[in-house]
Every structure is written in C-alpha cells, then in structure tokens.
Amino acid sequence: MKFGIFYEHQLPRPWRQDSEYRLLQESLEQIELADTLGYDYAWEVEHHFLEEYSHSSAPEVFLGAASQRTRNIRLGHGVIQLTTNHPARVAERVATLDLLSKGRVEFGMGEAAGPVELHPFHVRVRDKRDVWEEAVKAIIPMFTHEAWEWHGTYFDLPPRNVLPKPYQKPHPPLWVACSNIATIAKAGEWGLGALGFQFVSPDAARAWVNKYYLNLTHNLHKLTDYPTNANIAMVSGFMCAETDELAREQAAGWTFFIFCLSHYGRHGMLRPGEGSMWELYQDWRTSEQAQQALHSGLIGSPETLRRTLREFQAAHVDQVILLNQAGHATHPQICESLSLFAREVMPEFQAADTQQMQWKQEVLAGRIVLEDLDVSTHKVYTHQNEDIVRLTPEELKRKMADKESQARQGGAASR
DSSP: OOOEEEEEOOSSSSSSSSHHHHHHHHHHHHHHHHHHHHHEEEEOOOOOOOTOOOOSOOOHHHHHHTTTTTTEEEEEEEEETTTTHHHHHHHHHHHHHHHTTOOOEEEEEOOOOHHHHGGGOOGGGGGHHHHHHHHHHHHHHHGOOEEEEEOOOOOOEEEEEEEEEOOOSOSOOOOEESTTTHHHHHHHHHOOOEEOOSSSSHHHHHHHHHHHHHHHSSSOSSEEEEEEOOOOEEEEEEEEEESSHHHHHHHHHHHHHHHHHHHHHHHOOSSSSSSSSSHHHHHTTTTTHHHHHHHEEEEOOOHHHHHHHHHHHHHHHHEEEEEOOOOOHHHHHHHHHHHHHHTHHHHHHHTTTTHHHHHHHHHHHSSSOOOOGGGGGEEEOOOSSSEEHHHHHOHHHHHHHHHHHHEEEEEEEHH
C-alpha cells in the first residue's frame, strides 16, 4: 500500500491579513516534511469561489513551488477541472510541472462540483460530463503530437504544437475523480486510476475493487489512446495521535470539511465575501452525524489505524490519501500526526507493497479471477451535492425520488 497527503487549502473564518500566506507556506513545509518521511504522493485539488472550504484555485502554481522543495514525493493534481480550463492550457501546465519535478507528476482529471464553480465559466451542470469527456479526448494527444487539432462541441483548436512536452513518456499517469462510489466502476472501464473517498467498510471496498478490475480487464473502453493506469486510491479524514481521544479532538476539522462540502452542494453560495461557514458549522459540529464522521475516518492511535488499514489492504486498495489539513487543525498538529504515522504505522504497509503489485499483475494477466460481487448490497458513500451520509440502496432511491418530486412540484408552482 502507498500513502499520500491531500490538500484543499481550507481556511475557516475569521481571517487575518496574513492567513492565506501562512496557509500556503505551512502547507509547503508539510509536503517537504512528508517527502523526508517517505510519503509517496502529495495531492492538490482545484476549486473556485468556495470560501473557507477550499482556497486552492491555482494548484499548478502551488505544486510548482512544492516541486522545488522536494525530491522523491510524487505531485498529484487531484484534480484539474477540465470543465473550467482550456485543453491546451491544461496540457501546457501539466507538462511544465512534469519537467520542473523531473517526472513526478500524476494527472488527475475532474468535472468541478456544481453551479457555484461552473456557472461563472459559462458551463452548465448538465453538460459537465460531456465537456469532461471531450476535454480528455482533446488533451491527451497534445502530450505526444507535434501537430494536433481539435474541433468539437465545446472546444476548438486549429493545428498547433502544444508545448512543452512532458518529462514522462508518453505523459504522466492519468486519474479520474470518482464523485461517488459507482464511478469507480466507470474508472475501470476507462482504464484510469480512481480517486475516491473512503469506502464504508472492508466488504464494500472488496466489492468495488473487484468491480473496478473486472471492468478494466473485461470491459475496457478507453476515451482515447493512453496507457492504462490500474490504481484505486481513497481519500480519508486523518489524524494520528498517541490516543484515540486526542486524535478525535485534533481532527475536528474533518467534520468542518464534511459540513462545507455538503452545504455548498445543497445550498450553493453564501453572498460572496459575507457570512461565515465556520459560524454556520457550529450547530452541526456536535450532531450525531458529525460524531460518526470522527469514528469513520483514519482518526486514532497508531494501533487503531493499523487495524483499519489492514482491512483495506486485504481488499487490495492501492493507495490511501490522508487529509488532515482541515478546519482549524494547526501546523504543529499536522506535522506531528504525519511524523507519528510515518514512524509507527506506514512501514508495515509500505513493506507489503510488493505483494500488492504481484497480486495486481496476476489479476491483469488473468491468472487470478475475481468474483463479481453484488455492489448493490453494500451501503453507498456519497458526497456529490448531498450530505456525506451512508445510504442503503433503498434509502438512496427514496432520496432521489423525493428530489424528483420536489422538482416537479416546484415546476408546477412556477407555472
């Protein structure tokens, strides 16, 4: 198993004049520390206009700075929004970062969250999957072709040589953001690495990992020509401390992460520059849902985390991505958590990575035949435009039916 760290660049109010400066400088120090501790990946998101939840609107600049302060850790776009960027600009920035880092870039691709982000760029939510798919088909050949043109529904490019070309050949490994568990199966069909949130249980992880690899080996339909990247990575709330109680106390920021993600998805934008997500969060932070979240992530003592990770290791999850820059978690807390985890937990699982790679090669070669488990029997961990809650398939159907009913009623009322 490999390990990454994850950054949204959260910044709850109240803000000081130097708050954003300190946030970026401390994050760079944390990635530099992670590099020396032996972490494998550092992932950075791209979001726009999501006050307090994510101030990471220029990840290529941040990762460019990180590339000059690290030597071994791989630098992941987790993800670039293909819906709010021109394909040529994406290819140019990814290749430049790959050259600066001497081939340490991972290229994750996503759609963006919703209307708060998409509408200012004149992209409709209903079109975002189509825009994303067209962008993938337009971008990937730019890494290798010296003359490439694209004439599609959403993008148009006359014949051009998009420069520079990446250090890695033909290009950095490709990933896709999985906004809900079901899209992990789609990632397998596309032959892309899957970047998703933590599975609800080891049984669910096993079922969805099997589904991913079965699609990849028996139902492969790539969007264009690129090397397959057979990998499943899951992002989890994280804090490692000497005791479970101390870890949960220091990980309160994970519940702020969940609250903001749900609030922006359900309610959209507060009036820009006004209000406070942090104040809105205060009533929710003591709820049963918030407390459950503290028990569901990788939050606890080294022994607690080892027990949980062994279960996901047995399910053949390739990478665990740790998110503890959230809420008001302090720089010293984050650094100590990363150090303790690297010292007490990580060696056991990194040492077993050879076995995971051997298992994967056997699966890809067809010498291990995976069982097609029924994923519908497992609870779904969903977060896109909804509360982050555990829903059974029946509950999910009811929730979607309620939304459709409300939409019909709203439409009737407007008429």
